[in-house]
Amino acid sequence: MGAVGIVFGDIGTSPLYTLRECLKAAGGVTQTNIYGIVSLILWSILLVVTLKYVSFVMRADNDGEGGILALTALASGVAPARLRHLLLTLGVFGAAMFYGDSMITPAISVISAVEGVTLIHPGLSHAIVPISLVILTGLFAIQKSGTGAVGKIFGPVMIVWFLVLAALGVLHIVEHPDILRAASPQYALAFIAHSPATAFIVLGSVFLALTGGEALYADMGHFGKSPIRFAWLFLVWPSLILNYFGQGALVLAHPKLVQQPFFNLAPGWALLPLVILAAAATVIASQAVISGAFSMTKQAVQLGFLPRTPVVHTSKKEIGQVYVPFVNLSLFVAVVFLVVFFKSSDNLASAYGIAVASTMLLTTLLMSFVTHSLWRWKPLTTAAVIGPMAIVDLAFVSSNVSKILDGGWFPLAAGALLFTVMTTWHRGRAALITQMKADNPPLRDLLASLREGSHAPSHVEGTAVFPGSVVGMTPTAFMHNLKHNRVLHRTNIFLAGATDNVPYTREAERLTVESLGEGCFAVTVRHGFMEIPNVPALLRLAQKDIPGWTYEVEDTSFFLARDTIIATGETHAMALWRDKLFAFLGRNAARAAEYYSLPPNRVVELGGQINI
Structure with a gap:
């Protein structure tokens, strides 16, 4: 029920x-156009969504998680070292494009539904934008309730929606059963052969029937692959196909109804209820990409492509269900801009x-590495499966290029901006660690010098914890503490973390403890890209490996470095403008104390300056 309510709305x-x-792209209503387009839609959905995503790509889950970043982590973990940087770049670019799609989907979905009011009364056309903005505001306002709760509300509505889609389609198929001939691929091929140039342009519009395919994969971590597959095969796919064939039958019999073929499927008495149901369904359509964007953001933060941002877990049962306030607000602002700027679904479709x-x-390209390197397929088998998929995807990308000047520039610009931010943060972090x-x-050398030196620091009672360190490196906060306070606690724990290419790690493999002598311990933490380190929980896990020590909150101080990053261009790792962007992102990242779930009254922040 939750999967139907979240995943298939788009x-x-x-x-x-x-x-x-x-x-409209084909140039008008003719029998050839109708049969050819309906056939293209049928076979595109079959090839891209059913065969590629539901049957093939969803097999490449990363311990249950989906989405292009999870796939990138999976592929880069098995690909040759020389190709890993390329794979990461491809994955980050794909994630950035997904964010661009997450902005347009809510706008076009809601506006297209609200436009149905013009069939009730033409004078209501001026109210389309205000009504759409009110609906979208309500949608983004309820996100903090969590995708699980939202899915339970939306699930029954979407089931009704798909049953209505099927019923409306069957109603007109029965009246004009000749439309069923479009099930044969020969009509799609004949349409392409009749006018290849027109068919190429039309493919860009046919692709609109597939735009939720990537969301199926991105939302897999919220509900699991089995509910998604079951719902698609037995409810969603049949309902969609029946409705498209029903619309084809309607326009074939009544060409003048081409301006709103969907709403004209309904009898006059059912028009208003259908508009209301469509508005509800399009709100839910937006939910699929919004929840996908939340999951994508959490993955990007843990993989080091975005700065720390607060992530709220909204379910005690499903660890993949999250809410990211900053992303929610950013998407809302972008969606409002799109609605006000483009004003109609016709313009947004471009x-x-x-x-x-x-x-x-x-x-598809990333899947080639998974099939060959992880699943051990033979090169010929990989080429035979991936090749046709890549050709189909390339045809859709090429046909959509014609939309750039008509509005396609917006998602590309948004994606390019996000790609720049993500790659800048990734490279900046590497440069920062090098500088530190x-x-x-x-760390070992410093501790040895403290033991052997004539001016050893004084020892005080209690435990000092230094989270967020780099393995083997002296934490900046520890250096600041020695320089300013000139003391060493009885127990000092240096927590160093590393993110694995899996979403979750087992508790037995989560950390290793190494004694450095003199009450100092190096704790190396391994976590997955869907996990946010909870330092108190890690300390409770580590206490069994530290003899004679137990974690007591009132006896523990957490030392954090709050360094100011100054962009000087000294490292030459990036252009100066990217150094400044990295410094800006660092200043606006979420506070480490909140991110690591530290008790606020036990945190000591020590500041400094780092030039990059």
Whole structure:
């Protein structure tokens, strides 16, 4: 029920505008166009969504997690070392494009539903934008309740929606059963052969029927692959196909109804209820990409592609269900801009598709590394499966290029901006760690010098914990503490973390403890890209490996470095403008104390300055 309510909203509301945009791109209503386009839609959904995503890509889950970043972590973990940087770049670019799609989906979905009011009364056209903004504001306001709670509310609505799609389609298929001939691929091939140039342009609109495919994979961590597959095969897919065929039958019999073929499927008495149901369904359509963006952000933070940002876990049972306040606000601002700027689903359709088409192509390329290096497929088998998928994806990407000047520039610009931010943060962190290693001696060497030196620091009671260190490196906060306070606690714990290419790590493999002598211990923590380190919980886990020590909150002080990053260009790792961007991102990252779940009254922050 939750999966139906969250995952399929995007692709489930595509019938509102897809056939209309396809016929417009084809130049009008003719029998050849209708049969060819309906056939193209059928076979595109079969090949891309059912065969590629549901049957193939969803097998490549990373311990249950999906989405292009989870796939990137999986592929880069098995690919040759020389190709890992390339794979990471491809994955980050695909993630950035997914964010671009997450902005357009809510806008086009809700506007396309609200436009149905013009069939009730033409004078209501001026109210489309205000009504859409009110609906979208409500949607983003309820995100903090969590995807699980939202899914339980939305699930029954979406089940009704898909049953109505199927019923409306069957109603008109029965009246004009000749439309069933479009099930044969020969009509799609004949349409392409009749006018290849027109068919190429039409493919960009046919792709609108597929735009929720990537969300199926990205949302897999919220509900698991089995509920998604079951719902698709036995409810969503049949309902969509029946509705598209029903629209084809309607327009074939009544060409003048091409402006709103979906809403004209309903009898007059059912029009208002259908508009209301469509509005509810499009709100849910937006939920699929919003929840996908939340999961993507959490992965990006843990993999080191975005700065720390507060992540709220909204379910005690499903660890993948999260809410990210900053992303929610950012998406809301972008969606409001799109609604106000483009004003209609016709205009937004021109901007829609190119971002998610690019992500789909990159997913296919990453799958080639998974099949060959992880699943050990023979090169010929990999080529035989991946090759046709890549050709189909490339055809959709190419056909969507024509949309760039008509609005496709927006998701590309948004994706390019996010790609720049993500790669800058990733490279900046590497440069920062290099600089810190140069400024601070190795931890073992420093501790040895303290023991052997004539001016050893004084020892005080209690435990000092230094979270967020780099393995083997002296934490900056420890250096500041020695320099300013000139003391060493009875027990000193240096927590150094590393993110694995898996979403979750087992408790037995989560940490290792090494004694450094004189009451100092190096604790190396391994966590997955879907896990946020909880330092108090880690200390309770570590106490069994530290003889004679137990974690007591009132006896523990947490020392954090709150260094100011100054962009000087000294490291030459990046251009100066990127150094400044990295410094800006660092200043606005979430506070480490909150991110690591530290008790606020036991935290000591020591500041300094680092030049990069």
